[in-house]
Amino acid sequence: MTAALPPWIVKIRERTPLWILGFSFSMLLSNLSYGMYLVLSRDLVKTILGDNYGFMTMLVAAETLPLLFSALGGGLADVVGRRTILLVSVAGAIPLFLMGVTSIYYLPVLAALYMAMWSLAWPSITGALLHATGSSGRSYGFYMMWATIGWGIGGPLGGILEQVLGPSATFYLSAIIYALSAIIPYLSFPEHVTGGTAHIREVLEGARLALYTFMAGSLVFAGLNLFFGSYALRLRQIAGSSSFFGVVYTLLPAIIGAVARPLVGILSDKIRPVYVAFMGAVIEAALMVLLYFAWGWTAILIWLVPAFPFLDQGYTMLLSRRLPGRLQALAAGIRLTMSSLGGAIVLIISFTPVVKSLLTITIISETLIILSCIMLGLSIYVRKSYM
Numbered sequence: 001m002t003a004a005l006p007p008w009i010v011k012i013r014e015r016t017p018l019w020i021l022g023f024s025f026s027m028l029l030s031n032l033s034y035g036m037y038l039v040l041s042r043d044l045v046k047t048i049l050g051d052n053y054g055f056m057t058m059l060v061a062a063e064t065l066p067l068l069f070s071a072l073g074g075g076l077a078d079v080v081g082r083r084t085i086l087l088v089s090v091a092g093a094i095p096l097f098l099m100g101v102t103s104i105y106y107l108p109v110l111a112a113l114y115m116a117m118w119s120l121a122w123p124s125i126t127g128a129l130l131h132a133t134g135s136s137g138r139s140y141g142f143y144m145m146w147a148t149i150g151w152g153i154g155g156p157l158g159g160i161l162e163q164v165l166g167p168s169a170t171f172y173l174s175a176i177i178y179a180l181s182a183i184i185p186y187l188s189f190p191e192h193v194t195g196g197t198a199h200i201r202e203v204l205e206g207a208r209l210a211l212y213t214f215m216a217g218s219l220v221f222a223g224l225n226l227f228f229g230s231y232a233l234r235l236r237q238i239a240g241s242s243s244f245f246g247v248v249y250t251l252l253p254a255i256i257g258a259v260a261r262p263l264v265g266i267l268s269d270k271i272r273p274v275y276v277a278f279m280g281a282v283i284e285a286a287l288m289v290l291l292y293f294a295w296g297w298t299a300i301l302i303w304l305v306p307a308f309p310f311l312d313q314g315y316t317m318l319l320s321r322r323l324p325g326r327l328q329a330l331a332a333g334i335r336l337t338m339s340s341l342g343g344a345i346v347l348i349i350s351f352t353p354v355v356k357s358l359l360t361i362t363i364i365s366e367t368l369i370i371l372s373c374i375m376l377g378l379s380i381y382v383r384k385s386y387m
Contacts, residue, residue: 022188035154060229074123074333092117100171127329141265152254159246222342223368277314
């Protein structure tokens with residue numbers, strides 16, 4: 001005989017469709033793999049190349065620039081089918097595997113290929129979720145809670161396995177986990193939100209309607225990518241070891257973020273998403289200044305403040321509620337493409353002397369976020385109808 005489950009667990013299981021469980025587990029695995037990759041890649045750069053901010057900035061750009069394919073993949077998924085695009089994204093396991101057998105100087109190229117495939121999977125899964133739940137902020141917040149947990153576990157797990165198995169074997173394991181993260185939702189995809197009902201003309205019109213939001217979001221994510229990608233080197237120095245770096249870089253932020261995600265999701269259902277996004281931008285800008293001057297445990301505590309959930313939730317809901325259900329993969333894809341344009345800006349900056357100094361990186365990042373806040377503030381009056 002098996003013990004009876006607690007009533008609250010039974011209630012959750014009865015109210016939760018099987019496909020949502022599959023999607024949530026998929027996001028946990030996907031971000032578990034990504035968290036492992038983050039710690040492995042940063043630790044290799046620090047160990048082999050030292051404080052090479054130029055290479056680090058280029059790696060960050062290589063990771064974010066391919067997200068340009070997300071809007072294209074999301075729109076394509078709405079036209080030809082979300083499951084079809086999801087199946088293609090399984091190929092992202094190949095570059096992850098190759099990271100374990102090639103020189104570190106190939107890392108940016110392989111990272112770009114890996115993220116290109118990841119950017120196809122994300123809008124297909126997330127678009128289906130947004131479609132099925134009617135753009136519910138609460139549902140998206142709980143869904144992202146599992147993604148955050150996976151990302152948090154992946155960081156320290158990557159650091160620990162690197163010491164036990166070595167970097168190559170850990171990259172191999174990360175590749176296997178990533179492949180499973182795409183296969184599981186493919187098998188559990190709900191039939192009524194598989195996509196394939198939109199026309200190309202509708203996709204183009206949807207992209208036009210989201211243009212202003214896209215421009216404002218791209219600036220803030222460029223600032224975040226530039227600063228926090230480079231600051232990882234200082235955080236690695238503060239942490240002292242790769243395993244503790246993984247805890248600080250991903251696990252602790254994930255625990256705090258997992259608590260914040262559902263709360264921010266509920267908030268985005270109660271107030272306009274534009275206010276949620278604006279709050280996130282202001283908090284991030286303040287944290288950057290504090291992090292630049294802080295050190296030791298003070299810097300770690302500042303690092304742990306959960307500001308990013310506000311930005312992600314706010315901009316995702318802005319886009320999702322602007323577009324109809326049949327274009328929700330496009331909405332999710334455009335959200336990631338904001339990071340892509342930010343990556344392009346970071347790539348341009350990486351070829352200039354300013355990336356040699358964390359001070360100039362901080363100043364540029366702050367400027368980008370301030371410009372974004374100005375655009376977001378103006379958008380309240382320009383696009384009242386959907387913000």
